[in-house]
Amino acid sequence: MELLMPNTANSSPLTPLGFLERAATAYGDNHSIVYNNSTFTWAQTHRRCLQVASSLSSIGVERGQVVSVVAPNVPSMYELQFCVPMSGAILNNINTRLDAHTLSILLHHSESKVVFVDHLSSSLVLEALSLFPPNTKTPQLILIMDDDDEVSTPTKRTSSTVGFLDTYEGFVESGDPKFRWVRPKSEWDPMVLNYTSGTSSCPKGVVHCHRGMFMTTINALIDWNVPNQPVYLWTLPMFHANGWTYTWGMAAVGASNICLRKVEAPRIYNMINKHKVTHTCCAPVVLNMLANYRDAKPLETPVHVLTAGAPPPAPVLHRTESLGFVVSHGYGLTETGGLVVSCAWNPKWNKLPAAERARLKSRQGVATIGLMEVDVVDPESGVSVKRDGLSRGEVVLRGGCVMLGYYKDPQGTSSCIRDNGWFCTGDVGVMHPDGYLEIKDRLKDVIISGGENISSTEVESVLYSNPVVNEVAVVARPDKFWGETPCVFVSLKGELTRKPTEEEIIEFCRDRLPRYMVPKTVVFQEELPKTSTGKIQKFLLRQIAMAMG
Template identity: 70%
Template sequence: MEDLKPTPPNSSPLTPIGFLERAATVYGDCPSIVYNTTTYTWSQTHLRCLRVASSIQSLGIKKGHVVSVLAPNIPAMYELHFAALMSGAILNNINLRLDPRTVSILLRHSESKLVFVDQLSQSLIHEALSLFPPGIPIPRLILIADDTDEASSSPSSSSSPAVEFVCSYEDLVERGDPGFEWIRPTSEWDPAILNYTSGTTSSPKGVVHCQRGLFLITVDSLIDWAVPKQPVYLWTLPMFHANGWSFPWGMAAVGGTNICLRKFDATIIYRLIRAHNVTHMCGAPVVLNMLSNSPDNEPLKNPVNILTAGAPPPAAVLHRTESLGFVVSHGYGLTETAGLVVSCAWKREWNRLPASERARLKARQGVRLAGMTRIDVLDPNTGKSVKRDGSTLGEIVLRGGCVMLGYLKDPAGTAKCMKDGWFFTGDVAVMHPDGYLEIKDRSKDVIISGGENLSSVEVESVLYMHPAINEAAVVARPDDFWGETPCAFVSLKERIRGNKPSEKEIMEFCREKLPHYMVPKTVVFKEELPKTSTGKIQKFILRETAKSMGSAGTRRSRI
């Protein structure tokens, strides 16, 4: 046995790029991308990606150079998940909702050589590049033009300042070599993706993933979600958010149809579901809330599978969404894992339980995906596994093939979270007796009131049960006596706003369902809560607001 070792025939580097080649062979005449009145087949998409990859290389982009993209969920954005990697470059998708200063910082930090810019982001890239210090090379720009009514009618399409572009995206398609031999990785550990964590933190970090990790998370996600061949996938999750949780590559692997859209709301989602017989979609819990609260909602004719993650979805929201015919799967992942690594792993016998109990079980994050090596919840003081009692808090740690290589140019940050054989997530959870974990908070979001650790997620779940509340977020507010007390920020449903509940009424509602020390001591009504482009509520903004409000009071007893 000792003479049997890895050789070229059995050790080709794993890469998700090969999924596109196979799709062109197996599903060549089947639709790959649908965008308004445009439809491509998998043969056409494969050919377009080869041409774009060839043109990228002809612009002087070499292996390891960073190519950035500022675009919504349009065909070019999808194609670049293959084309950029096929050219040997590292793909960096940038959040469209970032301000010019942050975009400028990310472009400089990543040393991007080339930037693909959607036509509605010309003002953003112009301002970002104007902030480059003298002497710093300016990346070359490629314009992604869009002549659809939706794009051309936007005010920003006609008011954008003059920006110098090398050429358009379609120019690259036209002049590219259809016989281009794409650059295969020499090692499956070759960096392939750079993603900046710009979610709910105020200091983004550049997460680097390798070809192997992307391959593993893609296959793992398809298996766990039980995605069949040729699904119809609606792109309600931004591809710039952790590369759409790996599903750009996943849809190629199963020959799916990608329904692309520039922007969406509940009305558009329901319209596209009906028009294209959508079978699958992903989104943060805010999308579930949007769908279940929309005045246009009506029971679906055919079930639609929806995968949600990004924040623990309240059981009440899950219940309302499933009552419309959506089949909700719940998972957990981070930018640092390139996708979801924990799922609720539904058991058939749970289907016999009452709806409220099913929603409660589904709200748990669950167990590791098959491709992950190990996941645990550790006591921060002892470093040992917490009790499986569903109440003892600890930090989620994990290890597996899809964990990032590390943070770009940040060895200290990498070492801080990757130690003792684990990746430390910073997320606080409990482990249930059945081995399923449930997130209770980010470590920075835990409220310590009178010495008690208080889960803001648990309070939010109760607030979402209130019939008038549309969205809720709970953060710590300083208190002279208790140290911190829960402060709830809520927005109300539109049909309720004419007869809104009082702060006292919401407190009373919570008091009936929570221990007294967990009841919000402050309720702040807002038209809309601040959110990232992927629907995560930006608690760091709300924490600053609560802090600026001063002490919650001098009451000396729990109410």
């Protein structure tokens, strides 16, 4: 037995990119992407991805360089999840909701060589590049027109749009459909770069390898019991951790991807009925939108929904399931590439009252098969806390889905990936007697609003730049629509000739922060509560915000 060793036949690098070749062979004539009046087959999608990968190589993009994408859920955005890494480059999806300053930081930090830009974000990206340091080379830009218009009237290689090298369809036209895509030399080669948040001058760029994305994708399909050839509606932004890896997963099962540029309740219900949608993923805020849509009617056939980002409120779960949605709940981070903990359902819970079922389903759950271990430990000793549903500790994870590390940040990497072999999430949770994890808080005071992570310290740093502010603290306030929103507690400097209004403080933030990070509530206080050592007691402020509802 000791003579049996790994060999070239059993050691080809794992990568999810091969799922596209399989789809083209097994499901070639079936619908791959549907968007408005445009429809593609898996054979067409495979060919188009090879052509774009070929065009990237032809303009000098090399293995290991970063290519960024700023686009909503349109067909080209889906294709680029394959095109970019098939060229050998590292894919960097960027949140379309960021402001120009934040976008400039990310593009500069990533050293992106090419940026694919949706036409509605073109002015934003051009402004971001204008903010680059002097004498810094900026990336080449490729314009994504609205797919319906562009496919019907293909644009030639030369683009008339100032500042753009070409259009996306121009890249398709000029590319070689027989291009031999660049396979990873090692399955540990970086494949994607995803940024965790926005406005810090030291952004956290999470790097995942081909092996990790392969494992996370397979994990996602098995854990959610995704069948062959589902009809998948893209309500979850693909820029969110590559759509929790379902971008590649839907190719593995030959799905029909229904693309949706804008997430609105009437549009979602229309797509569900028109295309007989079977699966979709979304943040709890979208569940709430669907549950509260006044014209909502019970679905003709069930739609499986996977939600994450924040625990879905029990009343929202009850309402959406009464409409015919079958809701599953999970937990993951950008650092895990997708969901790695899920609330595996126990059939005996079906006999419980609806409120109790919703409470159980709102827990994060147990480790999925792609994650070897999950635990809750005392941050100081590293010892597991009691499994009593009360004892709190830090959530730690271990398994093949965990990132390689943070880009250009070895100190940040070592601070969360410890020598004991655990990835420390920074989330506070409890472990229930049945082994199910439940998140209770966040060590770094992250606010989750509509599925977006907001760092309270980043909002505070902006507010401290206001000359009238003396002290400030930002905490989460419960919100029926967004789940949570930033709530500002502020004390003003003395001897002001005129005190600012709540709207003026909000407007100050609106001019300096991405929209989703702007506080919705401002509370003025003479003095913020502090400990004996002068630290602001945020837990008291959270209680006030909770009482505000």
